[in-house]
Amino acid sequence: MIINADVAVIGGGPAGLAAAIECRKNGIENILVIERDRQLGGILNQCIHPGFGLHVFGEELTGPEYAQRYINMLAETDIKTMTDTMVLSLSSDRVIRAVNAQTGVAEIHAGAVILAMGCRERTRGMLRIPGTRPAGIYTAGTAQRLVNIEGLMPGKNTVILGSGDIGLIMARRMTLEGSKVKGVYEIMPKSGGLKRNIVQCLNDFGIPLHLSKTAIEIHGKERVEGVTVASVDENLSPIKGTEEYVECDTLLLSVGLIPENELSRGAGIAIDPKTKGPVCEKGFETSVPGIFACGNVYKVYDLVDNVTKDSVLAGRSAAEYLKSRSF
Template sequence: MKMNVNVAVIGGGPAGLAAALECRKNGIDNILVIERDKQLGGILNQCIHPGFGLHVFGEELTGPEYAQRYIDMLSDTDIKTLTDTMVLSLTPQKVIRAVNTSLGVVEIHSKAVILAMGCRERTRGMLRIPGTRPAGIYTAGTAQRLVNIEGLMPGKNTVILGSGDIGLIMARRMTLEGAKVSGVYEIMPKSGGLKRNIVQCLNDFGIPLHLSKTAVEIHGRERIEGITVAAVDENLSPIKGTEEYVECDTLLLSVGLIPENELSRGAGILIDPKTKGPVCESGFETSVPGIFACGNVYKVYDLVDNVTKDSVLAGRYAAEYIRSKSE
């Protein structure tokens, strides 16, 4: 099957939705949003805690509430959506191949493309923490999905490595669901998480934050039984003799996010080795003309409100691009 659209937005999370809506507001029609999940909203759907929307809406919303505002706005427009649909490839000529259960492989020819695929979490494998490979080690976001969407508890006695925001949020979440969170270990001398999350998710629950400490070994054969942590020096190298054993049955990792740019690479888009996002000279346009990037695929943001603000601009520039091409 073939489709022709003016703008194809890859990813129906906060970035993609805001960009699509802004494109439409600027007079562009025939817009398509492609989302791999069954619902629009992206990762916000599993972020059931409050703290979203203070800047954009002037009120505090949960993740699903924030997403719903955009889903509602979208349903008031003629913007088309394909959910439960995975994009397989993107070419520099802006041809997208996507697949789903009802249409099979769809070839989408688009005048402009907005990349809004979000990011992924760094894993235990990337950290290269030595030790065994038992069950019970999750990235914080995966644990968040298990708890908030699937209704499953990853474990009872949790240690969190890294103090990124998702890790802090999950420290509180696991505690509220009855698990013990014995501590958060952060390799850096200060946390990368938001101050309010440290206060509301750790301090309010008496969960200790151990700075300049990291995991140096994982123990346990079938299920994780504990980790060895050690203090690190100014080069972030573990200091011999400072090792201590911390018992746990679950280890959550919150050690950084990486923009998901595999599709972008396939389209020949230049990637900044530092941010791991597309190099955008101006107006969120990538090195391939007519392909724009916004949200966490462009760079990792702290606040969804800022994702929305920037994505609105990306949508506006994409609309301008289409207009300039049709003149």
């Protein structure tokens, strides 16, 4: 099956939705948004806490509320969507191969492509924390999905490694759901999270934040039974003699996000080794003409409001690109 589109947007999270809507506003007619999950909205669907929308809407919304505003805006247009659809490949001449249960493998030929695949979390494997490999180790985002979407509690006694925003949010969330959060351990001398999250998610609940400390070993055969933590020196190496055993049945990791650029690489798009996102000259156009990038696939953002603002610009650039080519 071959589908033609003026603009194909890969990813139906906040970035993809804002970019698609902006393309429509700029007169582009045949727009297709491809989303791998069963519904639009991306990671916002599991971010049920407030704090979104202060800059864009001037009011405080939860993640699903913020996403819903864009889903509603999209519904008022004739933008087409394919959900539960996985993109398998993207080529430099803007051919997308995507698969779902209804149409099978489809080829989408697009005039312009907007990349909005978001990011993934760094894992235990990448941190190379020694020790055993029991159940009960999750990235903070996966734990967030389990608690907020699946209705499952990862465990009773939680240690959080890394003080990224998702980790801070999950410290509060796990506490509210009845888990004892023993502490948040951050290898750096300061937290990578927003100040307001440290106040509202840790301080307000009496959860200690341990700076310049990290986990050096994971214990437990079937479930996690504990972690050994230690202070680190200025080279981030553990200091002998400062080891401390913390009993827990759950370890959540909030140690950074990585833009998901496997598709971009497949299309030959140049990737910035520092941001791990596409190198974009201006207007969020990548090194491959006609392919644009926005949101966390471009670089990891702190605030969704900023994702929206930049994605609008990316959508506008894609529209301009198409118009300049049709004349």
